[in-house]
Amino acid sequence: MSKYNVAIVGATGYTGSELVRILINHPDVNITAITSESRKGELFSDVHPQFKDIFDLTLIGIDDLEEEGLDLVFLALPHGVSMDFVKDNHHKSFKIVDLSGDFRLSSKAVYEAWYQKDHHFEQGFDQTVFGLPELYRKRIREGRLVANPGCFPTSAILALAPLMKEGIIDKNQITVDSKTGVTGAGIKSKPNTHFPMVNDNFSAYGVKSHRHTIEIQEIVGKYANSEATVLFTPHLLPVDRGILSTTYTKPTREISTPELEKIFREYYENEPYVRLRSDLPNLKQVRGTNYCDIFTTYDDRTNTIITISVIDNLVKGAAGQAVQNMNIMLGLDETSGLHISPLQP
Amino acid sequence: MSKYNVAIVGATGYTGSELVRILINHPDVNITAITSESRKGELFSDVHPQFKDIFDLTLIGIDDLEEEGLDLVFLALPHGVSMDFVKDNHHKSFKIVDLSGDFRLSSKAVYEAWYQKDHHFEQGFDQTVFGLPELYRKRIREGRLVANPGCFPTSAILALAPLMKEGIIDKNQITVDSKTGVTGAGIKSKPNTHFPMVNDNFSAYGVKSHRHTIEIQEIVGKYANSEATVLFTPHLLPVDRGILSTTYTKPTREISTPELEKIFREYYENEPYVRLRSDLPNLKQVRGTNYCDIFTTYDDRTNTIITISVIDNLVKGAAGQAVQNMNIMLGLDETSGLHISPLQP
Amino acid sequence: MSKYNVAIVGATGYTGSELVRILINHPDVNITAITSESRKGELFSDVHPQFKDIFDLTLIGIDDLEEEGLDLVFLALPHGVSMDFVKDNHHKSFKIVDLSGDFRLSSKAVYEAWYQKDHHFEQGFDQTVFGLPELYRKRIREGRLVANPGCFPTSAILALAPLMKEGIIDKNQITVDSKTGVTGAGIKSKPNTHFPMVNDNFSAYGVKSHRHTIEIQEIVGKYANSEATVLFTPHLLPVDRGILSTTYTKPTREISTPELEKIFREYYENEPYVRLRSDLPNLKQVRGTNYCDIFTTYDDRTNTIITISVIDNLVKGAAGQAVQNMNIMLGLDETSGLHISPLQP
Amino acid sequence: MSKYNVAIVGATGYTGSELVRILINHPDVNITAITSESRKGELFSDVHPQFKDIFDLTLIGIDDLEEEGLDLVFLALPHGVSMDFVKDNHHKSFKIVDLSGDFRLSSKAVYEAWYQKDHHFEQGFDQTVFGLPELYRKRIREGRLVANPGCFPTSAILALAPLMKEGIIDKNQITVDSKTGVTGAGIKSKPNTHFPMVNDNFSAYGVKSHRHTIEIQEIVGKYANSEATVLFTPHLLPVDRGILSTTYTKPTREISTPELEKIFREYYENEPYVRLRSDLPNLKQVRGTNYCDIFTTYDDRTNTIITISVIDNLVKGAAGQAVQNMNIMLGLDETSGLHISPLQP
Structure with missing residues (x-):
């Protein structure tokens, strides 16, 4: 060929x-x-x-x-x-x-x-x-x-899509707290990517206004034939590569961790680049690769679904x-x- | 003397x-x-x-x-x-x-x-x-x-106390997404603090079960003569010192960023170790010191109050x-x- | 097959x-x-x-x-x-x-x-x-x-072998100053690989006594059918992977940078995993790979040959x-x- | 007053x-x-x-x-x-x-x-x-x-001065292999201080031509009323602050580690900011302070004096x-x- x-x-x-x-x-x-x-x-x-x-x-x-x-x-x-x-x-x-x-x-x-x-x-x-x-x-x-797709949206949408599609979460109470490596800011040096500004440091940025907010919101909404409201807060990690997104959503019906895992399994079991994890994933476990690793759990004390996803922002992202x-x-x-x-x- | x-x-x-x-x-x-x-x-x-x-x-x-x-x-x-x-x-x-x-x-x-x-x-x-x-x-x-106080609670309670005391947030919808440096785990080496495990890496830990959850929840509740439910998720940063907590709360009445800033100012203006920030704080700006820097803002698009605080976990923490x-x-x-x-x- | x-x-x-x-x-x-x-x-x-x-x-x-x-x-x-x-x-x-x-x-x-x-x-x-x-x-x-071969020896021997074989350096004045990532110490956590000990830090270790000293010395000697004396000082970098060795040797006859480069080229031009560099190499340029990148130069002011090599200690090393x-x-x-x-x- | x-x-x-x-x-x-x-x-x-x-x-x-x-x-x-x-x-x-x-x-x-x-x-x-x-x-x-003084010269001269003054080393065989944090390059971001270029990385720079070479050489010579030739190679560490200099010199008479330590002690015992160390120093042990920590030893196998000094480049440097x-x-x-x-x- x-x-x-x-x-x-x-x-x-x-x-x-x-x-x-x-x-x-x-x-x-x-x-x-x-x-x-x-x-x-x-x-x-x-x-x-x-x-x-x-x-x-x-x-x-x-x-x-x-x-x-x-x-x-x-x-x-x-x-x-x-x-x-x-x-x-x-x-x-x-x-x-x-x-x-x-x-x-x-x-x-x-x-x-x-x-x-x-x-x-x-x-x-x-x-x-x-x-x-x-x-x-x-x-x-x-x-x-x-x-x-954008890097943050890739990590967030994969974490939210099954929940949205199943219609089991409040579509207007979606919080995405994301943390990214510096390569997301590109190859050009800027004051905020100067090594001594980032090293051994951490901060939020683009609060309330980051462009990926609307990308996440539109796609998860559209995918569920619905409207959605997404709060997205990015933070800058002192690492090269990788995004970890911690998403908090509110179930609209009774749910449990095993059921959540089952839903994610059904959505992603044939996907070559989504790995469902029963332990907490970290950035290096996907570094350099096209994988998105996802962990999901239900916290009954606060009635919240927590889903954590990791990708390499330069690869799957x-x-x-x-x-x-x-x-x-x-x-x-x-x-x-x-x-x-x-x-x- | x-x-x-x-x-x-x-x-x-x-x-x-x-x-x-x-x-x-x-x-x-x-x-x-x-x-x-x-x-x-x-x-x-x-x-x-x-x-x-x-x-x-x-x-x-x-x-x-x-x-x-x-x-x-x-x-x-x-x-x-x-x-x-x-x-x-x-x-x-x-x-x-x-x-x-x-x-x-x-x-x-x-x-x-x-x-x-x-x-x-x-x-x-x-x-x-x-x-x-x-x-x-x-x-x-x-x-x-x-x-x-514990390190995470110090960062979270200072970010939440004025909101609780004023009674302007839903006491059962408090999400604290925290990120800490490794010194929080103590001086003893463990597999999860081995340099190649942490460096250039990032992960959540203690999801749903970290002991500081109850400390935050009890104190913010007690301070407001009330009950509260707090969701707390810690993450491990590849840095030595510092905690940044991003808190998400829901206002129970109309609010604005200037009003939020005013409330925080009234609570903390005479405090020697709380600095209210109009820009986003980072860990190094308090490194080695007893300061807690706090940024607060209201996102009307999602009707959420976002408050970000930073401390040095070994000092103010x-x-x-x-x-x-x-x-x-x-x-x-x-x-x-x-x-x-x-x-x- | x-x-x-x-x-x-x-x-x-x-x-x-x-x-x-x-x-x-x-x-x-x-x-x-x-x-x-x-x-x-x-x-x-x-x-x-x-x-x-x-x-x-x-x-x-x-x-x-x-x-x-x-x-x-x-x-x-x-x-x-x-x-x-x-x-x-x-x-x-x-x-x-x-x-x-x-x-x-x-x-x-x-x-x-x-x-x-x-x-x-x-x-x-x-x-x-x-x-x-x-x-x-x-x-x-x-x-x-x-x-x-050991990781340090791989980096040092490849930097020294052509000079030794050609017989153009003093075999008893060989100084190898090496800097390694932490993975060289293995997967097991120890006090000296605890993240806060290594992060944002740097030190020498094993001065005068590191086992790789004798490995380098024996091999470069044997390869030149000769005896040699090698001084080797390892240092621990706050990085995961990679060794950079800076070697200092004394020419026994007149030499120039172009001639040095020619010698290295002749030795290594058909080698799939040695890349001769005219600019200064860094660790990430070989990260994850089997390459050894080598830079060599002659300093006439001090009559010294400086050769710098980098490898990934877990791969070529x-x-x-x-x-x-x-x-x-x-x-x-x-x-x-x-x-x-x-x-x- | x-x-x-x-x-x-x-x-x-x-x-x-x-x-x-x-x-x-x-x-x-x-x-x-x-x-x-x-x-x-x-x-x-x-x-x-x-x-x-x-x-x-x-x-x-x-x-x-x-x-x-x-x-x-x-x-x-x-x-x-x-x-x-x-x-x-x-x-x-x-x-x-x-x-x-x-x-x-x-x-x-x-x-x-x-x-x-x-x-x-x-x-x-x-x-x-x-x-x-x-x-x-x-x-x-x-x-x-x-x-x-310059930052590198401070670290190197303090390591060499007693040896020069005592006249016990070959003044034309002085090798200084230094490693510095990124703040030495100043507060302005440049391509080579972009976080992803420095993080988890390491390289030499300014080989044979760094300006601090002549500063070290002139001062150690002048201090010993003599001429000297100094080879100086700086390297860039993925750390914020600190310089570690490893110096290699050749004794001109019989020497031992205890005698070396005695010489350094006599030179520096009343100095408030020089600490003589019997163990190997690291950067963080002087971070934020005006100390220069020095370790010295004689390697009889190679007939070399190795002296290692650390400073905070922004403080003592x-x-x-x-x-x-x-x-x-x-x-x-x-x-x-x-x-x-x-x-x-």
Whole structure:
């Protein structure tokens, strides 16, 4: 079988280098092009020296991207930049997995309210599938444009979806307390990612206003054909990778821990990348991999369902999920190229 | 003025070394004895080498503790051990600040249910004052036996007390999501504090069952002359020191962020160790100090009050608060010896 | 082609879990057994939960190891324990890669002097090949018993071997200043690996007496048919994985940086796991992989050759190199199963 | 006694905030002004929020600095900026402690060669005293302009000075392998101080060319009335604070560890901030303090003297030493304001 050809547009960031890390061992796919406007002409391993002697393609400008024979493009571009590429290329023969937030929400209006940015391609919202395979596998299979979910939303939605779908929780009392590693902030250094600011430290950020709030809220609502209200508070951990989300919800009927576990088992038992845990999961148990590990329990003292999920924000929260989506879109085995074991310790 | 004489019983752990760190610069107090059963006869700086040439008292056994002239004893003993010292010494001439959990709860029955341990001195519960100066300063002043609050409870109660007292939140919908540094687990190495288990990692622990749950719940309830139900979930951070608690509560009447800030200001404006913050606090901003920094806000979208507090678990969460209590009990300036600035970075 | 069958004796430590991580993706090998005396009967993923749903073999006792059809055994046992397995099994039909230090040195006498332990199988020293493929590939190919090198020695010897072989450095003025991650100390928690002891901290250890000193010294000497004297100082980094060794040597003739680089290039240009770097390498650039990255330079101001090497102590310094040795011993492609990209960040 | 008045010129960086941390508890000194060009008009606690309610002076521009009544100025300015202030103010009535590198070296020529910058005030070199009290206390006492030593040089020179002065080591075979925390790079975020670049990572930098090389070499030479050649290699640790320097030197006569210890004892026994250690020191044992802890040993196998020193780069390596110098210059007790115990853990 000849391999599929894919390109990575915007390969100098963390999601770009993660896509390369995964795809170079993928048996069914060739990376035929990687682009960067700021560093075109340089070797990939000049930008990401860990790839020396492993992957040495030269970065090209987006205008030099050869479309012929191209099967799929990953957009690893900043929010607000992706939309222009999509606008110009949505009618081309290649499929697109967009890792930015530009097409994850329901409409231009919602996007502009939460991203504080104009949106240039309103039609894109209709053409896009939200790329969370556990919820929308069928649509992804047909999709030509997939919006890869945000990292926090991936962790939160997988923790909430069974509860929402079953209709057993109060849809307006959903609290998601999330903690993320620093790579979620991107490869560019900023004052708040300066090592002495983060190391041995911890804080909340984006309280009440983080953009992923609306993404979680819209998707869990839509998935349950309902409205929902989600409170989401992110915190910054002194770790590289990983998100742990602790979700608190209120049952609308009598429930027990075993029943909760049964519900989650029924939803996820055939899912290759959701692992239900009876013990408490930690970040390193999924590090470098596409797994989402989930623990759920009912606290009768406070009548609360606590569900804890962990992912690697750069893998299941970005590049790994993008490859999973690609596998589905290209008709490949969904796990192809994703047989990676956690790097623990 | 002659100085007061104090002893530290159980000086080989982290709270013991923190008490020494603070007290050796205290202008009104002498450390006259430090005890340890396992390492008696050794120099303090053999156990804690950072104190070489700074503090070189020899550790003695508790049986060799000279009571004459002793004004106050700090008990830095494990839970379950403190109670025996108190039982044997509560009638002596010296006062006691107990840093363990043995007398923080309301009764022997509650203690035994949550600590899974027999309690040997039931009468102690009546004689004890809960040593949170911001709530119980007057009683501490009269107290002869003060139970120094737990680290998580200190952070959570200070975040919740004004809301409870004002009666503006639903007392049965209190969620405390806390994140702590590893020193909270003590100086003894265990599998779950092995560096490669914690570093670059994060997890929840003690879900639904942590002992500090009941301490928070009882105190915030009692302070508001009411019952309360508190959900408390601790998490382990890859940091040495510090607790950040994110609390979620539901208002029982209309509220706004400015009004919340006003309430907190009224409660805490004369408190030397509570700093109200209009920006989001982080752990290092209080590291090494007795401060509790608090941020509060109202989210109208979800009708939730979010209050975030940070402390250094070994200082305001243990040794610093113990010295603050000692100052009050001995009639000293409450801030004496506690003029320490945060070590940031 | 049918696969080879291998067993891991002592699979509960870090080298055991790393062997599994690598071998489960190896195309030519099956793990047929994993052993542990302390945890036999348990699932591998009970001991290493990150492997849940990935690798779920049950740990067996060593006495239950089925020898028939077994092609190779990895010994991931502590020093002093391996030797007994080797003594009892060196004549069996399977080959052995011993990851302990029991057969790396030249003789029983040297071993006993540096390891402060009796050695029970003196004949083993003659039968053993030192498993550093870059130096001893041919002998490894014929070997039935391979002593997998220590982690520090791997990093130091690869940095020194070309200089020694060329005879261009003073063999009695070799200084190796090494810095290692904590996993080098094993999976068992100890006071000096307690998180608050290591985090945000740094120290030297084993000064003048670390066992790897003699391993480095003997091998670099032997490789150059000469005697050598090596000064080796290890330090403990607050990181999980990785060793960086900074070596200082004195040239015995005129030299320049370009000439040094040429020498290293000639030695290593066909080596799949040595990457010569013109910029300064860091630990994460090899994390999770079998690479050793090397930088070399000549400082004419002080007449010193500085060579800096980095490895992942658990991979090129242990399990990865063991698999590389296995590949050679079994006649497989040397890189089989080792196509792993660095986890950076 | 009325207090001395001091100003901090350039108070927005780490050395500025450390000077404040120390000086606000100093019994003999008032901070009367703090300056910043970029943030003048703001409160100090806007820039360094940890000082909220502790120190709330407003930053002023340097042109608004009131000279009358000013006793001493700390220059916490970048290299290349300090020299202009000194040029304009060296004849004023206040004394100056310059924390930059502008006047530490022997001459304009040497400075320009190693700093790659023009020097505008050549006469300053003659008027300056190198502010290492352990070597130059007398001159500091008379000095009006003191160049506060670099952080690496402080750690290295204290480790080497006794050996140099005694003339027992080969002055041209001095190797200093140093490891520093990230605060040494300043408060400004840069790509190489981005958290995911440093965390769980380690690398060398500035190999052969770091500016502190010449500072160490000149001072240890001058102190021994001799020439010296020093090889210095810095490395970047994933820690906030602290420098550990491992120095390797060659004895020129027979020596032993006890004799070495005796020599160091004789040099440093009355020094308030040098602690000789018989066990191996670590960074946290001096964290936040003005101590330099030193361990020395002789390795007869390799005929090498190994001396290991640790300091807090922001305290003994910067602000603490500056206060120590100020105390000497103003005729105060040298330890005034510096009674700070290590923050360990």
